Amino acid sequence: MIRVTLTTICGTDLHIVRGEYPVAPGLVIGHEPVGVIEELGEGVTGYQIGERVLVGAITPCGQCRACLSGHASQCGHGAAYEALGGWRFGNTINGAQAEYLRVPYAQANLAKIPDELTDEQVVLLADIASTGFGGAEAAKIRIGDSVVVFAQGPIGLCATAGAKLMGASLIIGVDGDEHRLAMSKRMGADVTLDYREVDVVAEVKRLTGGGADVAIEALGTQQTFESSLRSLRPAGTLSSLGVYSGKLQIPYEAFAAGIGDYRIVTTLCPGGKERLRRLMEVVRHGRVDLTPLLTHRFKLDNISDAYKLFGERSDGVLKVAIQP
Ligand SMILES: [Zn+2]
Numbered sequence: 001m002i003r004v005t006l007t008t009i010c011g012t013d014l015h016i017v018r019g020e021y022p023v024a025p026g027l028v029i030g031h032e033p034v035g036v037i038e039e040l041g042e043g044v045t046g047y048q049i050g051e052r053v054l055v056g057a058i059t060p061c062g063q064c065r066a067c068l069s070g071h072a073s074q075c076g077h078g079a080a081y082e083a084l085g086g087w088r089f090g091n092t093i094n095g096a097q098a099e100y101l102r103v104p105y106a107q108a109n110l111a112k113i114p115d116e117l118t119d120e121q122v123v124l125l126a127d128i129a130s131t132g133f134g135g136a137e138a139a140k141i142r143i144g145d146s147v148v149v150f151a152q153g154p155i156g157l158c159a160t161a162g163a164k165l166m167g168a169s170l171i172i173g174v175d176g177d178e179h180r181l182a183m184s185k186r187m188g189a190d191v192t193l194d195y196r197e198v199d200v201v202a203e204v205k206r207l208t209g210g211g212a213d214v215a216i217e218a219l220g221t222q223q224t225f226e227s228s229l230r231s232l233r234p235a236g237t238l239s240s241l242g243v244y245s246g247k248l249q250i251p252y253e254a255f256a257a258g259i260g261d262y263r264i265v266t267t268l269c270p271g272g273k274e275r276l277r278r279l280m281e282v283v284r285h286g287r288v289d290l291t292p293l294l295t296h297r298f299k300l301d302n303i304s305d306a307y308k309l310f311g312e313r314s315d316g317v318l319k320v321a322i323q324p
């Protein structure tokens with residue numbers, strides 16, 4: 001059991017609140033917790049009450065076939081009751097937008113926070129950074145690659161930072177919001193493209209001399225998926241982070257009729273304490289600073305105001321810090 005000291009709101013929470021993704025009525029939502037250990041269950045070893053911990057959005061068990069095969073995000077291995085892999089907080093069990101939170105499979109999921117890191121420095125690692133970096137890692141970006149990232153919301157911005165960490169030489173951030181394009185540069189984009197002003201695919205092809213090595217899709221629409229594919233050089237990699245609804249179609253010409261040697265990979269937020277330890281090391285050693293993405297702060301009592309602001313995307317909001 002942890003006492004939550006900081007959490008945030010995710011785009012997924014908006015889908016739940018709007019009824020677009022159903023969870024049990026009355027369930028506490030939220031899946032990005034930072035806290036202090038309040039109580040320890042039987043059999044949890046190596047931890048002390050009072051220690052600061054970060055817990056991932058995805059809480060793998062560490063013992064099932066998926067976990068032991070290196071696919072911890074898909075913990076449960078697609079069993080019907082685990083339809084979305086190891087995503088449990090605010091989905092199948094009570095989540096993090098609360099004063100206290102029970103952590104499932106605590107032994108596999110409590111990541112101790114180094115003393116020198118603040119709650120604000122680590123809270124975004126639980127979900128968006130693990131996902132965004134994961135998109136760059138799944139694409140197997142190589143030193144010198146050109147990478148275009150479609151959508152510069154919180155996850156896309158982390159994918160941009162991830163591409164930089166992986167050694168991309170040219171990073172192109174695409175969005176239609178000036179605040180987000182400005183932040184894209186801050187997170188590592190060399191060039192930003194506003195889709196309201198330019199033909200993005202043509203511009204990517206021009207900038208990269210024929211197509212990007214990697215395109216990261218960070219929104220989950222037909223349009224961005226298709227533009228990602230069309231922006232690639234032959235044999236390029238499309239790394240998809242978006243959550244899609246309805247039918248997703250691949251036009252044959254964007255796919256070179258199936259003989260373009262394209263690679264399409266998807267990523268669900270990697271979780272577990274070892275993943276989080278690594279992400280905290282990235283922050284601790286100054287490789288990335290995500291705190292600029294925390295644009296607004298609210299007390300838990302005022303979370304409705306936070307949902308309103310976040311939902312309306314007003315005031316240049318990217319992520320909100322929620323403090324119980
Ligand atoms: Zn999320």
Ligand SMILES: [Zn+2]
Nearest residue numbers: 061064067075
């Ligand atoms: Zn598992």
